[in-house]
Amino acid sequence: xxxxxxxxxxxxxxxxxxxxxxxxxxxxxxxxxxxxxxxxxxxxxxxxxxxxxxxxxxxxxxxxxxxxxxxxxxxxxxxxxxxxxxxxxxxxxxxxxxxxxxxxxxxxxxxxxxxxxxxxxxxxxxxxxxxxxxxxxxxxxxxxxxxxxxxxxxxxxxxxxxxxxxxxxxxxxxxxxxxxxxxxxxxxxxxxxxxxxxxxxxxxxxxxxxxxxxxxxxxxxx
Numbered sequence: 001x002x003x004x005x006x007x008x009x010x011x012x013x014x015x016x017x018x019x020x021x022x023x024x025x026x027x028x029x030x031x032x033x034x035x036x037x038x039x040x041x042x043x044x045x046x047x048x049x050x051x052x053x054x055x056x057x058x059x060x061x062x063x064x065x066x067x068x069x070x071x072x073x074x075x076x077x078x079x080x081x082x083x084x085x086x087x088x089x090x091x092x093x094x095x096x097x098x099x100x101x102x103x104x105x106x107x108x109x110x111x112x113x114x115x116x117x118x119x120x121x122x123x124x125x126x127x128x129x130x131x132x133x134x135x136x137x138x139x140x141x142x143x144x145x146x147x148x149x150x151x152x153x154x155x156x157x158x159x160x161x162x163x164x165x166x167x168x169x170x171x172x173x174x175x176x177x178x179x180x181x182x183x184x185x186x187x188x189x190x191x192x193x194x195x196x197x198x199x200x201x202x203x204x205x206x207x208x209x210x211x212x213x214x215x216x217x218x219x220x221x222x
Contacts, residue, residue: 020092026075030091035072035101040155041164042070042102045127049106052120064113066173069105073098099131099150100167107176111136114147114170121149121168128152128163136175144179146171 024031049068056064073081078098079089087093094101108114114136122129131150139145147170152163171179 020095021090024075024079024089024091024094031075034091034095037155037162037164038102038166039072041153041166042072042104044153044155045104045151045166045168046070048124049104049117049121052117063109064116066107066109068107071103071105073101073103099165102164102166103169104166105169105171105176108170108172111172114172117170118147118149121151126154130165136171145175146179 022028022030046068049065053065053068056062078094078101081098082089082094085097087097106117108117118132121127129149129151131148133148135144135146135148149168149170151166151168153166155162155164
């Protein structure tokens with residue numbers, strides 16, 4: 001029996017995208033095809049998570065997941081990140097080094113649900129977990145909290161199976177609320193007033209973290 005690595009073509013090796021050293025161009029048919037495949041990967045994991053959400057709701061009468069968001073990075077966002085990271089603007093560099101082209105965000109009611117969802121993802125047959133970052137146990141300096149995973153998920157085409165990378169972010173509703181507001185503030189033009197508010201955002205993150213922990217404990221007791 002062949003090893004899994006010998007059975008599966010990676011995105012770089014797919015015949016349709018053989019000229020992987022070519023410069024990325026927005027109007028290029030290759031870019032459109034790649035985004036289609038990344039979209040398929042995002043839909044695959046979205047469907048699996050929606051099924052888990054319904055399973056827990058209907059079979060166990062428990063709301064493990066509140067809602068799920070999916071997004072595909074825009075051409076402009078991909079190129080901006082590659083330039084910032086000083087990568088070559090080629091399809092090969094994009095496929096190998098940009099791990100969050102396809103992204104899914106899973107919002108849970110409680111902290112313990114985040115861990116449960118993470119463990120369920122790890123058990124899904126066929127999914128390879130490449131990288132994990134626990135920003136809940138170890139929040140970023142800004143106060144940002146979330147659990148991040150980079151996975152590979154099989155996308156089944158008519159003539160081959162391709163493993164495609166997807167970034168998964170799992171967070172509580174409180175964490176998502178904070179991240180959304182902080183993101184909007186930071187993407188405004190920088191000025192002294194916004195820089196002064198950095199400590200305020202850290203304070204708000206700590207308050208929401210305490211609220212998350214309190215709700216978790218109350219739920220555990222009840």
